[in-house]
Amino acid sequence: MSKxxxxxxxRSHEVDVVPETPxxxxxxxxxxxxxxxxxxxxxxxxxCTVHLDxxxxxxxxxxxxxxxxxxxxxxxxxxxxxxxxxxxxxxEIDVAQCGxxxxxxxxTAAALLSQNPSPTDQDIDDAMGGNLCRCATYLRIRAAIHxxxxxxxxxxxxxx
Amino acid sequence: MSPVAHTPIDRRSFLRLTAMAGGGLVLxxxxxxxxxxxxxxxxxxxxxxxxxxxxxIRIAPDGAVTIFSARPEVGQGIKTSLxxxxxxxxxxxxxxxxxxxxxxxxxxxxxxxxxxMSTPMSYAEMRRMGATARTMLVQAAASAWSVPPGECVAxxxxxxxxxxxxxxxxxxxxxxxxxxxxxxxxxxxxxxxxDFSLMGTRVGGVDNPRVVTGQPLFGIxxxxxxxxxxxxxxxxxxxxxxxxxxxxxxxxxPGVRDAFIIDRTxxxxxxxxxxxxxxxxxxxxxxxxxARAELKVxxxxxxxxxxxxxxxxxxAGELAAASPDSPSIAEARRxxxxxxxxxASARVVEASYSYPxxxxxxxxxxxxxxxxxxxxxxxxxxxxxxDGARKIAAExxxxxxxxxxxxxxxxxxxxxxxxxxxxxxxxxxxxxxxGVPVKLVWDRTDDLQHDHYRPGGFHFLKGAIDAQGxxxxxxxxxxxxxxxxxxDDYPARFVPNYxxxxxxxxxxxxxxxxxxxGSNTYxxxxxxxxxxxxxxxxxxxVEFNLALLGDRDLVTGTGRKGRPYNAARMRNVVRxxxxxxGWGKPLPRGSGMGLGYYFSHQGYIAEVAEVTVSRSGDxxxxxxxxxxxxxxQIVNLSxxxxxxxxxISDGLSAAWRQELDIRQGRVVQSNFNxxxxxxxxxxxxKIEIHFVKTDYPPTGLGEPALPxxxxxxxxxxxxxxxxxxxxxxxxxxxxSWS
Ligand code: FES
Ligand code: FES
Numbered sequence: 001m002s003k004x005x006x007x008x009x010x011r012s013h014e015v016d017v018v019p020e021t022p023x024x025x026x027x028x029x030x031x032x033x034x035x036x037x038x039x040x041x042x043x044x045x046x047x048c049t050v051h052l053d054x055x056x057x058x059x060x061x062x063x064x065x066x067x068x069x070x071x072x073x074x075x076x077x078x079x080x081x082x083x084x085x086x087x088x089x090x091x092e093i094d095v096a097q098c099g100x101x102x103x104x105x106x107x108t109a110a111a112l113l114s115q116n117p118s119p120t121d122q123d124i125d126d127a128m129g130g131n132l133c134r135c136a137t138y139l140r141i142r143a144a145i146h147x148x149x150x151x152x153x154x155x156x157x158x159x160x
Numbered sequence: 161m162s163p164v165a166h167t168p169i170d171r172r173s174f175l176r177l178t179a180m181a182g183g184g185l186v187l188x189x190x191x192x193x194x195x196x197x198x199x200x201x202x203x204x205x206x207x208x209x210x211x212x213x214x215x216x217i218r219i220a221p222d223g224a225v226t227i228f229s230a231r232p233e234v235g236q237g238i239k240t241s242l243x244x245x246x247x248x249x250x251x252x253x254x255x256x257x258x259x260x261x262x263x264x265x266x267x268x269x270x271x272x273x274x275x276x277m278s279t280p281m282s283y284a285e286m287r288r289m290g291a292t293a294r295t296m297l298v299q300a301a302a303s304a305w306s307v308p309p310g311e312c313v314a315x316x317x318x319x320x321x322x323x324x325x326x327x328x329x330x331x332x333x334x335x336x337x338x339x340x341x342x343x344x345x346x347x348x349x350x351x352x353x354x355d356f357s358l359m360g361t362r363v364g365g366v367d368n369p370r371v372v373t374g375q376p377l378f379g380i381x382x383x384x385x386x387x388x389x390x391x392x393x394x395x396x397x398x399x400x401x402x403x404x405x406x407x408x409x410x411x412x413x414p415g416v417r418d419a420f421i422i423d424r425t426x427x428x429x430x431x432x433x434x435x436x437x438x439x440x441x442x443x444x445x446x447x448x449x450x451a452r453a454e455l456k457v458x459x460x461x462x463x464x465x466x467x468x469x470x471x472x473x474x475x476a477g478e479l480a481a482a483s484p485d486s487p488s489i490a491e492a493r494r495x496x497x498x499x500x501x502x503x504a505s506a507r508v509v510e511a512s513y514s515y516p517x518x519x520x521x522x523x524x525x526x527x528x529x530x531x532x533x534x535x536x537x538x539x540x541x542x543x544x545x546x547d548g549a550r551k552i553a554a555e556x557x558x559x560x561x562x563x564x565x566x567x568x569x570x571x572x573x574x575x576x577x578x579x580x581x582x583x584x585x586x587x588x589x590x591x592x593x594x595g596v597p598v599k600l601v602w603d604r605t606d607d608l609q610h611d612h613y614r615p616g617g618f619h620f621l622k623g624a625i626d627a628q629g630x631x632x633x634x635x636x637x638x639x640x641x642x643x644x645x646x647x648d649d650y651p652a653r654f655v656p657n658y659x660x661x662x663x664x665x666x667x668x669x670x671x672x673x674x675x676x677x678g679s680n681t682y683x684x685x686x687x688x689x690x691x692x693x694x695x696x697x698x699x700x701x702v703e704f705n706l707a708l709l710g711d712r713d714l715v716t717g718t719g720r721k722g723r724p725y726n727a728a729r730m731r732n733v734v735r736x737x738x739x740x741x742g743w744g745k746p747l748p749r750g751s752g753m754g755l756g757y758y759f760s761h762q763g764y765i766a767e768v769a770e771v772t773v774s775r776s777g778d779x780x781x782x783x784x785x786x787x788x789x790x791x792x793q794i795v796n797l798s799x800x801x802x803x804x805x806x807x808i809s810d811g812l813s814a815a816w817r818q819e820l821d822i823r824q825g826r827v828v829q830s831n832f833n834x835x836x837x838x839x840x841x842x843x844x845x846k847i848e849i850h851f852v853k854t855d856y857p858p859t860g861l862g863e864p865a866l867p868x869x870x871x872x873x874x875x876x877x878x879x880x881x882x883x884x885x886x887x888x889x890x891x892x893x894x895x896s897w898s
Pocket of ligand 1: 058061
């Protein structure tokens, strides 16, 4: 066991775990942040997507030791209050069916929008291809990403 | 599944009764009709100050309306749609409604989610629940104003006296309404559907805000103080037993609390409940997973250790070639004289279709949390069948079912898998030994290798076209793994000379319902072969199929399933889908349209797929158009469209690449890298849905839009390329053309 200091959603947490433990299980079991989901454990489904220093990463493939130096953002910390344009768009478009994949979808989409504020269908397909939705809500996910891009744009215009 | 009979009237006294029994004071044990995954279920101590006309509704003095949703939410949207039905009749303001779910309680009546049955079973009752409460609120207001109740209407959370415009909010009526007797069912008048203002609109899922912020809604998210984590290694070979395992080594690994063999089946002798295996209990999920990587078990592999898919296929071929008198072949239906009609026909088409076993692959792996204390147990489970979960836990633990309290969590995908409660059984067995709360989590390999699979199958078909280009005979031999096509399954009853033969292969493969069981493959076989026959008759497939559906409206059932087939409804959706899709429009080589239609789960649905296949064989589904008749009322338009879109995409996912191989008595595939499912870039580019309203009671949409998709795509591939593919999945076949 080793002690790690993790920066998660702007707060620091000390955990004492085996260094190889995937970040996914540290979040879920040690920190009781269960929004990040387990789907496959081998980097195939994207349900466990978090941000490390703003970049999307598979928490099931990230040993806690290698995440200790990064700023970690999970779905719980994306906005804190559900007000991120993607979260609003997801509710507006009523994307979720079972909802299990959606935290991972939103985290991947958030990284996309931060790189590319007005993505095309093709950009979205390219960015989202690693996130499985067993309920196959893909058309709504795509629509909601476009909608979030609009909401974010409108938000900027209002602030400007 | 037989629905539990339940008392339709005087729900309030029923509630009191249940609250007493559930409160358990009589039994001398305090089990609160417990805080569910997210709130309190009906409990006597909460009655004070609230208006509780029945177990589904509570109104607080501040006007807040709580509606209980009894059915498990698997993503079918039931937690939003059934409360909408209540709220519509009640005249509630949807914005002031809170929906609460989570508890298994007999007061709610049947609580399973399966067979697309929730809507047909509950729609009328939910209307009555809402209407009863509304009637009482109106009476309360009328008596407050001393006016006839007929002059008052309830809407947007208040009762209004129409002639004077006076208004009392529901909250202000709580005290008066609570003092009124619950009116009997007969005296309650339902709303005229023309006055519906909530139903039929698009309403977002009530849990959306919590889903998008990562709240702990799912089974796998549950946690109890002092909880430990478990994994369960069942034998990769079905029906095997563990003889020994390196338990001492495993127990000494970091974070491991215990490791032990469980060597029994519950129910006895069945493969879909508790099966023999090895449990590891640890301090964290990762400790349990890591220890399991070092577990070595010696199995007694049993009689199915040699099964393989290739061998099943060989046996099926032998059965197809055998004489129909062979003892391995049963006759399920015979109409007319098929042999004579085949001999007299202008053209005979012969084909064999086959499809593999596939998995449910719910994205949330199977899991469960159980706490056993003495002769009582609490279960938290993402189950489609909470009563089944209670029963199997009780059987495993050897305690009465009433001593098992079940909390139903949100479910990360059902598709039928979670009608079976094997993870609950395993977790109960482990938790009994552990003595502390235990969370069992399967990994993806457990999930793929210990599913209860959508069965594979083989269909050997012959069809005859007579001199007038009509379908004159249909001969089919279905070789299955347990469950066969029924005597009334389409196109039985529509072909004058019809023979259905069935055989069953001996096998140990656990099987279970997978979204639209039976129909999910029979529709493919049937509609693809009909397409072959239409082309053999040189007729347009839409015209050919409409002609086959004939001119009778209702065709009564005769066989085992015995359900009447409403041919008029089916013709209607086939015509609609042809019109809306632009059927028959010229398309370039490499592009094509195909038709699929099927009656399942009380829904009549026809779909046209438009696909493009590149010369090198890459498939793209450009568009799917669906005409959907599920009766007179769509409850939640957003949810309904989501189900149809999802069923279409799921149908494509299954048809395109899903396939499990079986070798040495086990499933070969172990994770998504070997079991590819549909991803966004391959999803249909466009899905257009046309709901066709008819005067029939509303029925469910979790399943019936799936079966027509696979044949629509296959028939479109034929139209695009001239390639007739007769096996699932598509990925088995090279679609390139030149
Ligand atoms: S759980 Fe990490 S990618 Fe699937
Ligand atoms: S909504 Fe169920 S897996 Fe995506």
